[in-house]
Amino acid sequence: MHISDGVLPPSVTVVSYVVTAGIVALQLRKLHYADYPKVAVMTSAFFVASLIHVPLGPTSVHLLLPGLTGMVLGPISFLAVTLGLILQCFLFQFGGITALGANALMMGLPAMAAGWIFHRFKMSDLKWNMILAGAIGSGSVICSALILGLLLYVSGEAFWGVAKIAVIAHIPVAIIEGIISASTVSFLQKVKPELLAVATRYPTG
Amino acid sequence: MKWRSTLFLVVFLVMVFDFSSEIPVRLSWNHGVRTAIAGTKEVSDTYCARAVNLLEKQNKMLSRDLRQIKRELLLLKTELSRPGIKEVFAGIGYIFGIFGVSAYMKARAMNKQNRES
Secondary structure (H helix, E strand, C coil), X not given: CCCCCCCCCHHHHXXXXXXXXXXXXXXXXXXXXXXXXXXHHHHHHHHHHCCCEEEECCEEEECCCHHHHHHHHHHHHHHHHHHHHHHHHHHHCCCCCCCHHHHHHHHHHHHHHHHHHHHHHCCCXXXXXXXXXXXXXXXHHHHHHHHHHHHHHHCCCCHHXXXXXXXXXXXXXXXXXXHHXXXXXXXXXXXXXXXXXXXXXCCXX | CHHHHHHHHHHHHHHHHHHHCCHXXXXXXXXXXXXXXXXXXXXXXXXXXXXXXXXXXXXXXXXXXXXXXXXXXXXXXHHHXXXXXXXXXXXXXXXXXHHHHHHHHHHHHHHHHHHHC
């Protein structure tokens, strides 16, 4: 799910670039140096995840992992997602350079929302956290599909048509991501629970 | 005047050579010669047909081979455009490098602060 060059009109491109740059600048100021390694690891995980393709009929879709990135990194996940997308764009030719801002918004906003929801509702109960992580992992993929539909709607497409196609195409990915998110979060909680503890840095969490 | 005579000569030569194939037929009242010429014509016709047939067959084979090669080229192109292990490690290296450099900057700034205070 990457928007290519020339799909979006210039106005949408410029606005999405500006919004992305603003969020990234805010997060760079918020970034604590103790978080550097964690952000680096999650960025590389996000970057590589897009290479894992799930065959789906004649075409194939790939993992996105915005949910997991958001849950581990919290509010600074937008930074990780943007950096990962920049590198994917230059090294893998996924998505266009002009659409980078839109792609970052598409993946980054669900990631931030996922982090916020996870830290708002998580408990010490492992099973509850697993279910929550699975739901968030799936939901974030659907959410990015909806943002994709919204971005294309702003550029003059029919919203429901595009959104329906995007959501239907990503249902298998959403299911797989839910499973992966749930298992990863349960593993992290068992092995290294401090990796999931970023709630204190949320203003409302 | 010279080019006119040259033109005339050329036209004359063309006419002569054009009709030259008919000259034996016209001149010979002999039946045998006529049939012989007709026979060679038939033979050459069958040769021609055979050659055309062969060429068509070869053409078909060649175009089939070409199509296959084109298909393989396309496959190779998509294969090449797909990111490989090199790109993956390059990206991971970039990420760690960027964060490493920023950590280094941060550490230097903190060291400076410590020394000043």
